[in-house]
Amino acid sequence: MNQLCSVLAIKYPIIQGGMGNISSPKLVAAVSNAGGLGTIGCGTMTPAEVEERIVATQQLTQKPFALNVPINVNPYTKELLQLAITHKVPVVSLSAGNPTLYIEKLHAHHIRVIAVVASVKHAIKAEQGGADVIVAEGYEAAGINSDLELTTFTLIPQVVDAVSVPVIAAGGVGDGRGLAAALMLGAAGVQMGTRFIATQEMPVHQTYKQRLVDATDVETVILGRSVGQVRRVLCSPFTSSLLADEGKGITLADYQERTSETYHIKGAMEGNEQGGFMNSGQIAGIIQDLPTVTTLIETMMDDAQQCLNRTLLNTFQNSVRGVQL
Structure with missing residues (x-):
């Protein structure tokens, strides 16, 4: 095991x-x-x-x-x-x-x-x-x-x-x-975290899930570098406004207030991209569907096993080809 x-x-x-x-x-x-x-x-x-x-x-x-x-x-x-x-x-x-x-x-x-x-x-x-x-x-x-x-x-x-x-x-x-x-x-x-958001069982706003399905490889952004408190989120009107204020010199207190769970809930649970934010990792770019959790986990295990098997097979084949007969 x-x-x-x-x-x-x-x-x-x-x-x-x-x-x-x-x-x-x-x-x-x-x-x-x-x-x-x-x-x-x-x-x-x-x-x-x-x-x-x-x-x-x-x-x-x-x-x-x-x-x-x-x-x-x-x-x-x-x-x-x-x-x-x-x-x-x-x-x-x-x-x-x-x-x-x-x-x-x-x-x-x-x-x-x-x-x-x-x-x-x-x-x-x-x-x-x-x-x-x-x-x-x-x-x-x-x-x-x-x-x-x-x-x-x-x-x-x-x-x-x-x-x-x-x-x-x-x-x-x-x-x-x-x-x-x-x-x-x-x-x-x-x-x-992000991949489990995009499942049937996760009760967040459908807008959040759809944003993850539609996301490209550059759909996330880092907030908080200017105040030393890093957070990765989906790009949105809210996050663009916050980034602009960081560029002008936002205070730590203001940043903490605007990235509080109040605004997280507005984005994630209410689907409000003007008034709140949605957390997301860079992995959003590969999300293409909204499976059940069971389907997601079982598919991951099967795909991982196939990847590992191919790696072992390729390693074996390459080592055999390298043998001088």
Whole structure:
């Protein structure tokens, strides 16, 4: 069995990203029921709001799922982790902050911990702090990202070489080819956010889904470089206006307000591209359809296997051709 699947007690090495306040129990359960690991994103939600989603998810699946807590984003980190303990959530994903402060307590309650990092240095620290799994995220990914801007293709092999726990590749993965590539780089699996948005089970506005289906390779843009808080989103009138204001010298406070979950919900849930934004990774350019989660995951696994088989066959054939008879 794949090492990651063994650690997390899942069938397939495919993890769903957190997605902040638009996280949906329906999607989380669909991913877990299909053999992956669904994830409830806490975003900036209150403990009461998160607890409601935990309970709803548990009513929809008996399979393992995760709770993603963005440490420096949500002011209720300790309360949210207590919810994971109380409701016996089997996996907690920690991002946007130092995960080592919380791992020991979670392990005391037999909860597996995933640490999301964007550099080799942070991966090493997370492993030393006890993380069971590392998600190494390149800046191709959607939403809040690292200002280091390391790409997935360069980051994954370096993190794999630096740690001994399973590494999950995130950012720029949306099909079986991406999964196969991640495995070839040494990762034990992949985490996806944008691709799961474009599925039948994700209850976002249809405009959002259609934008992903119609997206070209240059449909996303980076916000926040001017204030040191990087976020990747779909191009839109709202993001164009915000970029223009960055060019004029936007304040950090104004930027944070205009990229808050309030505007995220306006874009993603209401389909309002004038008044809000839609997170998206660069992988949007390869999205062509809106499958069910089960179809997506099973197709990815089949396609990844075919890619790996072709690679092995080509390697064998080339080595045979090189033999001097």
